[in-house]
Amino acid sequence: MSQQTSPPGGSGPLPATGQGSPAGPVRQTGSSPGKGSSGPALLGHMGRVRNLGLFVVLVLLCVVGALTSDNFATSQNALVILTSAAVIGVITIGQTFVIIGGGIDLSVGAIVALGSVWCTTVATQSFGLGGMVFCALAVGAVVGLVNGLIIAYGNIVAFIVTIAMMASARGLAERISDRQSQVVTVESFNSIASTRFLGIPLLVYILAVAVLFGWVLLNRTTFGRRTFAIGGNQEAARLAGLDVRRHTVLLYVLSGLCCGIAAIMLTARTTSGASNLGDLYELDSIAAVIIGGTLLTGGRGSLVGSILGVLVFTTITNIFVLNNLTTDIQQIAKGLIIVAAVLIQRRGRRTAAP
Numbered sequence: 001m002s003q004q005t006s007p008p009g010g011s012g013p014l015p016a017t018g019q020g021s022p023a024g025p026v027r028q029t030g031s032s033p034g035k036g037s038s039g040p041a042l043l044g045h046m047g048r049v050r051n052l053g054l055f056v057v058l059v060l061l062c063v064v065g066a067l068t069s070d071n072f073a074t075s076q077n078a079l080v081i082l083t084s085a086a087v088i089g090v091i092t093i094g095q096t097f098v099i100i101g102g103g104i105d106l107s108v109g110a111i112v113a114l115g116s117v118w119c120t121t122v123a124t125q126s127f128g129l130g131g132m133v134f135c136a137l138a139v140g141a142v143v144g145l146v147n148g149l150i151i152a153y154g155n156i157v158a159f160i161v162t163i164a165m166m167a168s169a170r171g172l173a174e175r176i177s178d179r180q181s182q183v184v185t186v187e188s189f190n191s192i193a194s195t196r197f198l199g200i201p202l203l204v205y206i207l208a209v210a211v212l213f214g215w216v217l218l219n220r221t222t223f224g225r226r227t228f229a230i231g232g233n234q235e236a237a238r239l240a241g242l243d244v245r246r247h248t249v250l251l252y253v254l255s256g257l258c259c260g261i262a263a264i265m266l267t268a269r270t271t272s273g274a275s276n277l278g279d280l281y282e283l284d285s286i287a288a289v290i291i292g293g294t295l296l297t298g299g300r301g302s303l304v305g306s307i308l309g310v311l312v313f314t315t316i317t318n319i320f321v322l323n324n325l326t327t328d329i330q331q332i333a334k335g336l337i338i339v340a341a342v343l344i345q346r347r348g349r350r351t352a353a354p
Contacts, residue, residue, distance in 0.1 A: 120273030144256020231298030
């Protein structure tokens with residue numbers, strides 16, 4: 001299954017309400033390519049090369065891990081890496097959509113914490129597995145809706161809105177839990193993390209389903225094409241007849257839902273809800289999206305690249321843990337990788353420029 005970094009070329013033009021083309025220049029992002037333009041084909045080729053490069057980096061990391069630790073190249077450790085990547089991977093899916101759409105979500109970690117705390121209160125647990133799952137998803141969706149409404153209809157920069165929500169949601173989680181861990185007493189909920197099919201944890205299957213759904217939504221639907229178009233040039237998308245504000249709201253709701261799913265997965269893994277869960281997940285998810293090839297300015301991105309970015313970071317962390325390296329070295333390594341990824345992006349954009 002090939003990965004696209006721009007909307008499918010055969011999907012047809014964007015809907016238009018007026019006659020003729022929108023006035024003013026339109027930045028080329030691959031969202032509505034012309035028949036004679038080689039830009040979209042070049043961007044698509046660059047995306048495939050970038051994903052292949054990330055895969056090669058992942059393989060090299062696995063080689064390094066196998067050479068430095070006898071415990072790395074085992075099936076058990078592979079499952080540990082995949083399970084660790086599952087939670088942040090689901091969050092990264094929502095973050096990828098938001099960034100391709102021209103926004104950013106700094107509140108994802110706090111939403112995970114709030115969803116975790118709210119779904120593990122005594123009142124919520126009295127409703128059993130269904131009530132807890134519904135609560136976590138509802139909290140994520142509602143917080144994402146609030147983010148989207150303020151950004152889209154309040155005309156406030158996404159960075160400001162989501163950083164304010166990060167503080168507010170984390171504070172609300174602390175108030176609800178009184179800064180105490182809330183133990184999960186519903187065994188069927190905890191079994192979400194302990195259940196295995198064919199020896200593979202259920203959490204890994206959840207990530208796989210989420211990635212498949214996200215890939216189809218981004219690359220094979222009108223929703224995905226509109227996301228690329230709005231991220232590439234909001235004004236041109238508006239003049240072409242797209243409801244930019246409504247779509248922006250939906251992107252943040254989607255991100256919130258991903259955080260709700262992640263809250264369920266993380267709470268089941270830890271068998272408790274706490275206000276400090278999801279700490280720095282916003283940075284990890286954004287970093288994975290960046291090294292996966294998605295532009296921070298929006299309009300171009302790759303969901304497969306983002307997931308490869310998650311696996312790269314998770315593998316690095318696993319290697320460091322197995323070799324008893326301190327967390328400060330891990331953070332330095334991640335920082336260097338992020339800087340290198342941004343520099344490669346800038347070089348690639350200059351190469352693709354006509």
